[in-house]
Amino acid sequence: MKQKAFQYIDENKAGMLKLWEEIVNMESGSACLEGLDILADKLLREFSDAGAVTRKIGFEKAGGIAIGLFPGGEKPPVLLSGHMDTVFKSGEVQKRPFTLRDGLAYGPGVLDMKGGIVIALFVAKALKSAGFNDRPIKLLFAGDEEIGHLYSDAANAFMEEAKGCAAAFNCETGLIDNSIIVGRKGMANFKAVVHGVASHAGNDPKRGRSAILEMAHKVIDIQNLTNWDEGYTFNVGTIEGGTVVNAVPGRCEISVDIRFIDPAITPKLKAMVEEVLAKTYIEGTTTELLSFNSGIQAMKTTEGVEKLFALWKKTSEENGFGVPLPTHSGGASDAAYLVLADVPTLCSTGVKGANNHSPEEYAVVDSLYERAKLIIATILKLDEL
């Protein structure tokens, strides 16, 4: 069966490239809801033409989720997932459409992660054409991953859809060194403001209550919340305050990025932030938490993840695709929610390349076929998990 499915990939390279080109050339920045809708419909058509039962979960203020289920078999389904949105603004496709040069592919989202979508669909098509009927194959693609599902319930939908699956391959940006992501930090962020009392620095300094001075104390307290041993870090990334040099500043605002490795820790982190903000150094100032965005959860390296990685590594070696190393990433992805749903998951199993989120983004064309084959071969061995 493996040889038959591999042969399908070899015989359909042109079809894979064509779909890749088509979907890279569709505008789908996270804010481009219309483009995302068109892309989702296009993919749902592709899924259903290939024999899947399709569904779409829509959101009012965010790109929806495209789902395809290839029925078959009694065993728990295998999940192939990822996202359709890119970080690029509308107009980017016109500036630099899908291009092939020297074995590399260029274009907005070519690596992150439209190549991964092509891989996922063709894994399902190849397995189906080879007569695979062990278990259902589910395809699941979000429309707002790049903005951390800020305006949607996609994170919960991902957990719900993943429940009961035997394994998941999140076909995100593949790393150029062939390593596979088995753990990711979670990300949260918040904004806070200090309201002070503005006054003239020369005529009336005593009446003033410096928002900047109050915030300066708090910046240090917040940075000191970082705990390397427990695996969480705080970064005050921006600060803005005051109006002119000769006035005691009446307002100061900060925004802060938090990273963490334990998915259960977010409430504790928020409580720590609230405690710092509740303390007052300069009497007469008040501090307000403007927003706390829980962001994307951490992907925990569970035993299931470790086992699936071992199977992937073995399969990769057996098929001549090299010896992949496990790695951890500081950036977040939806793989976190698949793991939270208790599904053994690997992340970054998509097309390989580098420089995502930038105009220099590229993907290695041959890895499109290689990764499809490696996922196929691993799916065929899932009973060994």
Ligand SMILES: [Zn+2]
């Ligand atoms: Zn991505």
